[in-house]
Amino acid sequence: MRALLSFARQLERLSTLMGRIGAWAIVLLMLVIITDVTLRRWFVIGSTKLQELEWHLHGALFLLCLGWAYSRNAHVRIELVSERLSARTRAWIELLGCTVFLLPYVAAILIFGADYVSYSLTYNEASASPTGLPDRWIIKAFIPLGFALLGITAISRLLNAIVFLFGTDAEAQETSFSRSHAATGES
C-alpha cells in the first residue's frame, strides 16, 4: 500500500510539474498579443504567424494543465448531494469515476489522438494559410500529451482512493482524500 501511495505521488508530481510549466504560456500569450497589436499599429507587418502563435500558446496552456487542475481539484463538481455523503462513499465515487468515465475517455482520446497526430506528421501538415506557421503536428501533439497527463493524474487519484478504502487507518491518513475531503468538503 505504501508503495502504491508513493507511486501515486510520483505521478502527481509529474503532472503538477508539467502543469506549472504550462501555466506560464499565459504570460507568453499576453506578450505575443501585445507585440502583434503594437507591430500592426506602428510598424505594420503581416502577422498571421503571430496570430496563429496565439492560439498555439492558448492550446498548450490548458492542455498541459488538465492533469494538474484535476489534482488541485479545480474541475467543477456538483456537490449538492455528494457533500452529505461519507468520506468513504466519496472515495468510492472517485474510484468508480476514474475507472468508468475518466480513464476510458482518456484512453479513447489517446488512441484516436495518436492517429490524428501521426497523420499530421506523415504529411508534414502546415497551416492552411500560406502565410501561417508550419509543423501543425506540434500543437496537435499537445492533445494526447495533455490527456496523458490527465490520465496520469487519474491513476494517481485512483491509487489514493484504493489506499484510502482498503489500507490501514494510518495509510488512509496519508492519501489525498484525507487532505481534501476533510470536514469542510472540497472546494
Add this chain to the structure above:
Amino acid sequence: MELIIDLLPFLMFLVLTPLLFTGYPVAFVLGGVGLLFWLLAVGLGIENPNSFFLVVSRIFGGVVEKLVLVAIPMFIFMGTMLERSGVAKDLLNTLQLMTRRIPGGLALSVTVLGVILAATTGIIGASVVMMTLLALPVMLERGYDKSLATGTIAASGTLGILLPPSIMLVVMADLLSTSAGGLFLAAIGPSLLLALLYMGYIFTRTVMNPKLAPPLGEVQVGETLTFMRVVKSFFPPVLLIVAVLGSIFGGIATPTEASGVGAFGALLLAAFNGKLSFATLRDVVERSALTTTMLFGLFIGATAFSYVFALLGGHHLILEVMNTTGVSAWTVLAILMLAVFLLGFFFDWIEITLIILPVFAPIIAKLDFGTHLADPAMVTTWFAILMAVNLQTSFLTPPFGFALFYMKGAAPEGVRLQDIYKGIVPFVLLQLLGLLALLFWPDLALWLPRTSMG
C-alpha cells in the same frame, strides 16, 4: 429495439443527470458518458468504430484552433491580477461607500460593472469568471446574501454574450445570412433593458429586506469617503477600461486582442501599485491557468457528449417534435421560443443554434406579423434578438447552466452550487419578462438599427 435505438439520445440525458450529482467532475462525467454511449452504439452495430476520432478533431478544430477563445485566459488573468493587487477591492469598496445610502448599492454597481465588461468581451466564460473574481469576494465580505450576490453576478456576467461584441450574434448572423452589424445594433436596447430590470429587482428586494445587502454600519476607521480616495480607487480601473475599450473602438485591436491589452494593463497597474513580486506573478499565473483549464475542461468534456448526441440522431429527434407546418406566424414564434427555452436547460447556445437556425431560417424570413413590426423586412433581426435573449437565459438555467459552472469554478470556497442555483431563479424570471417585453414592443430592439441604418 428500434425504439430504444431511436431514443438513445434522450437516454443519454437520463443517465447523465443523476451521474452529475455524484460530485465527480462535470467535465469527466460528460466525456465519459459520451464515450460509453458511443461504445454502446458501436456494440449495437449502429455506429462505425472510427467515428470517435472526431472528438479529437473537435478538441482541435472547435476549441484549440479558435482564435476568439484566446480572450478567455486573458480576461481571467486580468481579473485575477486585479483581484490580487487589490485594485478591484479598492474600487468596489469605494463604490459601496459612494452608494451607501442606496439600498443594494454594491449590487447595483456590480450590474453596471457587468455592462461595461460586457462591452469588452463577447464570450460568457470570460465575463462571468472575471465578474466572479472581481466582485464576489467583496460582496460576500460585506455580508451580502450569497444568493443575491451570485445571482447578480451570474446574470450581469451573461450580458457579455448579448451586448456587442458578441460571438453568439456573429454566429447567428452567419446562419441567418444577415449582417452582424445589424444584429449588434439591435442587441443594445435589449441588453440595457435587461440591466435595468436586474437593477430594479435588486433595488426592490433590498428595500424590502435590507438584510440581503447590509448597509455600511458605523463608518469604520479608514472608510471615510474623500475625494482623494475616490480618485485613487477609480483611476486605475477606469484607465484599464479605457485601454481595453479604447483599443477596440480606436481600431487598434480586435476584441480578442483587447483582452491581451487588458491583461497587460492589469499587470502594469499591479507593478505601478508596488504589488507585483515574482511570487505574486507566479500565483496569479497559476490561479489563472487553473481557472482557464476548469473552463476548457468543461468544453472538451461537453464536446464529446454533444457530438455523440448528434451522432445518435439527437438533432433529428428534436426537430421531429417541433412541427410547425400550417400554423400561424405567432404560433411558430411561440413554438420556437418555448423550444429554445426548454432546450436551454440541457444544451449550450451553439448546439441549440445549430439545431434550430439552419432548418428554421427560411421559415422565419417569411413570417408575417402584419403591422406588429414597423418594418416587416426586419423580422429576421427581431427573431434573432428574441432568440439571443432566450439563449442568454440558457446560461443561467440549471442543470446545465454553463455560467453557473464557470462561476462555481471561480468562486471562493464556501459558495455552493445550490446558492448559485437559488440565486439565479429571480433573474431567469426577469429574463422572461424582458423577452415578453421584446415580443410586445419589437422596437426595443429594432428602433436603433432602423433609424441608424435607414
Add this chain to the structure above:
Amino acid sequence: AQEKSESGQSAPTDPAAKVEWRLTSTYPSTLIQIGTMGKRLESEISSISGGSVNLTFYEPGVLAPPFETFDAVSYGAVEAGWSTSGYWAGKDPALQLFSSVPFGPSAPEYLAWYDYGGGKELFEQVYHKHNIHGIICGMSPPEASGWFKKEIKSVDDLKGLKIRFFGLGGKVLEKLGAAPQLIAGGEIYQALELGTIDATEYAMPAVDYRMGFYEVAKHYYFPGWHQQSTFYELMINLDAWNSLNETQKVQIEAACSANVRYGISEGEALQADAMIALEEKGVQIHTWPPEMLAAYKGAWEEVAAELTEKDPEFARVWNSLQAFRAKYRGWADRGYLKD
C-alpha cells in the same frame, strides 16, 4: 452462383445495397450558393439514385468543425464531406489548384482542363494518397476583389494595408507590401468597421451583400483576380467510395455534374441582382486599373514559382494546368469576341 454475385457488382440487375452516409459540411446550409449547393445534394443524389444512395447533410460543427472535414473523411469518421479544396493547402499544397487559382481560368476553361486536360486524373491521384475520393461537385462565379475603406490608387497604397485575405491571394498581397491578417470569421465586420483592418476579401457579391460589409466599407473592387471561378467538391472516404457498385458511382457523379451546372447558372443570375442592390446602397464599385492587375500578376508569378520550387506535387499539377492554358489561349483568343 456465389462467384457471379461477387464479381458481378456492376451488373445493373443486382439489387444495390442501400447507402446511408453522413455528409459533413464546411459551410452552413443557408450560405448562398456555397452552402446551398451542398445542401441540395441530399435530395438530388437520393432522387437520382431512386433512394439507393442517401446523404444526410450536417451543419459545420455538428459533427466535425468546418476545417476538420478533411481529416473526418480521410479517417472514415464520416463518409462524405462538402467543401472546397482551397482549405487543404496545409495537407497538400497541390490541392489548392483544384479550388481556384489567382489569375486562373474562368469556368469553361477550368472545366475543360479538369475533364479533358488531365485535371481529373491528377485530382484523384492527389486525393487518393489521403484516402479520399474527390469529385468536383459545384462551381461558383468570380469573387469580388474585396472591400476597402479607402480607394487604392497605386501599388504604394497597398504598403502596410491591413487586409483580411485568405490563401494564395494573401501571399500575393504580402509580396506587394500588404499585411494580411488572420481575423476570426465573425470579427471581420467589426474589425473593418473600427479600422482594425483596412480591407477584407470575402466572397461573391451576393454573399457580401448579405454580410452587410457595405455598411462599413464603401469601396468595392473588381475583378477578383484571386478567384475567377471556384470549384466545390464532394469528398468521399476512399473505402466508402470503393464499396459502391458502378451504378451508384455513376449516380453520384451525375448528381455532381448537374450541381456544377446549377452552381454556374444560379451564381451568374444572383450576382447580377446583387450588383444592382449594392449600387442602390451607395457602394462605390471600382475596377482595378491595368497597372494594378499587372502588379498583382507579377507577384503571383513569383509566389507560384516559389511553390513550384518547394513542392513537386504542386509543380506537377501547376505544369499541367499551365500547359493546358497555353494551348487553350490559341482557341480562346480567336474563338470569343472581346467586346
